Amino acid sequence: MIRIDVSGPRPLEEQITLALRQALAQGGIAAGEELPSVRQLAGDLGVHWNTVARAYRRLADEGLVVVRRGRGAVVRDTPRSVTRMTKSGLRERFAEVVAAGLLGGASKKDVAQAFAEALAGFSERTQK
């Protein structure tokens, strides 16, 4: 399942892309599996079909799925983001999240726990 919030601050396309990326990373969709059709996902989420189509195209540009005209999107057999993440890149991303958490009133312990819980949701095979 994926979840979006239409009244949230993030654009819908970004929320859908992020949710699908997370589902892929967590092993929720296996390699070679078909994603729901644009129409089905747009209808289920109550968004315009073009929003879902753009999200699928973003994932295709990132090398995670293959979009086949008239046949929907399929997860690549070996999904890998074309934007490889270096250690320093990762550190920068985490630093942003940690800063936001600490400024929002969370303690270092809370931030570490939240990080551990989020990481636990991802399957081993995606770490290779």
Place this chain on the structure above:
Amino acid sequence: MTSAHLAQVAVAIIAATAPWVVVRIAFSVAAGHARSVQMSLTRPPAMRALDRLTMVAVAAASVTALILPAQSIWMGLIDLALFSGLAVVGLRGLGAIDNLSRPAREAGTSVREASLRPRRLGDYVPVAWHGAVLLGQAAAVAVFAWRLVLPASDRRPWVPILFALAAPVFTWLYEVWMRDLVSGGHVVGGDVESNRRRRIRQVFAAEAVLAVVCLAVAHALLNLDWIRNAAWGTGLSLIGAVVGVVGCALAVSSDLARRRYETA
């Protein structure tokens, strides 16, 4: 009164009441759905106007059909004019029902979930059943076309042709409806998947019944001896017409019994 005159009256009544039947069925479907989500739906003023106009039209059409000679071309034109005029009023009624039922059909929740499992028609209607209905229909239409080209005396082909053509039109409408149910959102609480399966199978059953009735009437009427079996032919035509009107009404109401997220 001859059976031809009776048929003329019956056709006039069907022509005058068809828009009213469609709107009443649409309202029943919308009201039933609203009740299922604990909302109520009041009859819009446009429906009351249609009720009054239909009563007047039925009375006027029946009297005119009795006065004019049987199979009068003028009666056909009057039927068409009454149907068209009442259809315009009926469309306003349908629009009003659509607006009033929107709160029961659209949930404005901000947090929304969706499954990532693709859905296909074959998941809800076995391919064998689907294939059997479509192939059976294709065969019946092919046999009808073959019978049509065979020579026959005193044939009245237009009504049977109309029914034979109506079958694939209904099939197309209902196939689109089923595919819309498969891919469209459905948010009502409870077991969404079993609700979806039940609805799709109901639509499939209706599609099969419409195809069978239309093609059966078409075949029965094709080489009918209208001189000896006028009452039988008229009765079959009227049954076919009533089934067709109900089939149209259900197709028109297709979007009134669903609940999904409001499009953001």
